[in-house]
Amino acid sequence: MYEYDVSKSNMWREVHEQPEIIRHVIDVNLPIIENICKEVDNRNISKVLLVGRGSSEHALLVGKYAFEIYTDKLTSMAYPSIITLLDGKLDLSDVLTIGVSQCGEAKDVYTVLEKCQNQGGIAVSVTNEHECLMRNVGNYYINCECGKETSFTAAKSYMSQMVITLLFAAVLSHDEKVLEQIKKAPDIIEQSLCKNIEEQVKKSVPLFRNVQDILLLGRGFSYAVANETELKIMEASYTNAKAYSSCDYPHGPIATTNRFIPVIFFLTDEKTNDSTIKLVEKIKKDFSVSTLVVTNNEKYITMANEAVLLPKEAEGVAGVFGMVVFSQLFACLLSLARGYNPDEPIGLSKTTVTF
Template sequence: MISTSNSKLWKEIFEQPEMMRRCLSVNTPIFKEIAAEVKARGIKTVVFAARGSSDHAAQLARYLFETHCGMIASIATPAVITCYNGNVDYSNALVIGVSQSGGAQDVYEVMKRCDEQGGICVSVTNERDTLMTTAGKYYINNECGKETSITAAKSYMTQLLILNALAAHISGKAELISQLDKLPDIVAEALKLEDQVRAIIPVYRNIEHMLLFGRGLLYGLAQEAELKIQETSYLDARSYASSDYRHGPIATSLRFVPAIFFIADKQTNECIIGLHERLKEEKHIYSTIVTNDPEIAKLGDSSVLIPSQYDGLEAVYACAVFAQMFACLCALSRDYDPDNPVGVSKHTVTR
């Protein structure tokens, strides 16, 4: 039995539902205010500036803003500003800077440029009175308290929630807005996955390489799972969109490299199932399927079954809990400390 009693990361995973509820309670008036200005100015472009886990939250947000808000969404390449002094026009854009620490110098420079040009600039951080909070008309705090584990859990989850909420309020769609209050409960329900996650850890305990696959809404989640596994377990974990993997990387597939497939979005399931079938047939890989469909679960050598009613966007939150638990338990099983990854800092600064 892997003991989690001394893990700060494990403790903070279980704090997430409460933190999400507080985040919504405090920030909903700000979400509405930002949405009102975006609509009043007719802004149709949103740019996210972020690194690491924050960037993965933004990957999900791109889909939400383009699908539901009719906005062109992109993720900034800060070096365009900080290294090349690019002449990017943010005067009629919504720029959202996202960082747990708020100390990301390069993200700040993108936000500052937006401010100077008269665009709408929003800062999202978990720490107050930081560099990023000095830029932008609007400031949103994650409201999840201090993270004591270097490996981020609750700050990532609340970033997902904040970007999700902004898209919902800008879209004006009642079903998306009402869904927000359900998301903390979905995360609370997903905490019950613990026994299923523990059951699959032995296969991954002694490996050195693994793959993760998602698509659409679940692709950013696969990227986040990759990062969490890399920094806690020192595994060569690599994530791919199932649509991209066929275009070259599939040639590197090996039988002894196991893979986790996130298959819980009716809009994209067919693509991932097709890739899974091909890799089983041609490479005979070992697979773990994380899904909301018992029939799909049977396709894998092992599986983790999330509640069937959570599909698409709701599945992202449940699968995020899986990814966090998996990374923490895998690290502990390998005798590593998931709270203090070697070479990783809570306040990583890039320029």
């Protein structure tokens, strides 16, 4: 097996800090979120707007699924330019708007939150930095509570943002079972960082080490996580990656499939697994592609050339925690295997300002 020197990687270290960090995130922020949700309920707010960029947007995409599955609230992902550049006429007076930025300097996210607050909506600013632009906007402020992130490739801040967004959806669902699923996050993350799973990830990397492109497939929560997997692979190892919903891919993109593009597919939700399984079986038959399956169910591990078996508890919404850990480990190891530094991607800044 290829030998990986992870001893100097800040990303690797911060990935492994996540169990305790997420316990702290939940302990500190759940009471704050419960208080905000009381106002949402009292005002009968029926719409949610989620705004972020990069990894923050991907964390919110997981939340969008949760909001619309577990609550009755129509939830949208914001396109900030509608407000910042195009003079959009949006009425946010009866909207819960959650804006997320690791550094807190996202001027476009700030502007959307400011519009919501000025119109009388409920604006929530979420950052990891206490002293930042976004600390000065919104009806409420939440800190990610994950500490300073030294790796430029966001890991623990993304996980924290995702958990915070899921807590909002869980509390507003008024379903204790949903909330208990989110509270499992620290334990599932810890189990997903066990030596056995790390070795499975390491064993899978050589299949992808020398390729130019990687395809990622999933549906529902797994598609949402696949978007972050895509980003992590690209910024850490300079490998082209593309995530598709397993129901979108057959509508055109499948024409680009070829045996030189290996596929990673996620199976962690029995409600959505079937469509992904059928698609993977088709492209394996038609194009002889190499595959890696990431799943929590032993019965699927023989479907692919390589497999990563997550904890059984990583099912449905709780599956996101295991999938994210896989994505982080995989991106870090692929970067090292290709001779790069996952902590300092070329051209990437920890503070990126757009408007």
